Amino acid sequence: MAGENLSSTLAGVRAIYQELAQRPVQRNCIARTECCQFQLTGLTPHLTKGEALLAAKAFRATGRKELPEADDGICPMLQRQTGRCMIYADRPFACRTHFCEAAGGPYARKEVVDLIRRLEDLDARLRGDGPRKIAAAVADALDELR
Numbered sequence: 001m002a003g004e005n006l007s008s009t010l011a012g013v014r015a016i017y018q019e020l021a022q023r024p025v026q027r028n029c030i031a032r033t034e035c036c037q038f039q040l041t042g043l044t045p046h047l048t049k050g051e052a053l054l055a056a057k058a059f060r061a062t063g064r065k066e067l068p069e070a071d072d073g074i075c076p077m078l079q080r081q082t083g084r085c086m087i088y089a090d091r092p093f094a095c096r097t098h099f100c101e102a103a104g105g106p107y108a109r110k111e112v113v114d115l116i117r118r119l120e121d122l123d124a125r126l127r128g129d130g131p132r133k134i135a136a137a138v139a140d141a142l143d144e145l146r
């Protein structure tokens, strides 16, 4: 993807995340990271292509090039030693809105459906395949950024 297109894509995704943060919905993520352990929750975040590109860019900014190979039901963006998300500032929409009870529970779809549609529209413009599981989506985005 050309640099200018990539920059505007990343800016567009960040703008959606910013709008979400400004919604008057009480949520308080305290980074417990239980929701990052998919084998515990049985739920895996799915990312549209713009989100995956932003997550991949943030992951590369940590100095890493490849996702960890381990298929242990833990998010590849969760640093095992520290228990922290390596891309927290650019974490995907689902990580901000879905199932964490400690943060206040999932958003109602009607509270965020306009933002979901914008992510889906961006996915279509980028010729994405719709929301995909985080590991596969970010691995492909890392390839695309090479």
Ligand code: SF4
Residues within 6 Å of the ligand: 033, 035, 036, 037, 045, 075, 076, 077, 078, 079, 084, 085, 086, 087, 088, 091, 092, 095
């Ligand atoms: S991207 Fe970050 S916040 Fe989202 S599941 Fe992975 S480690 Fe957790």
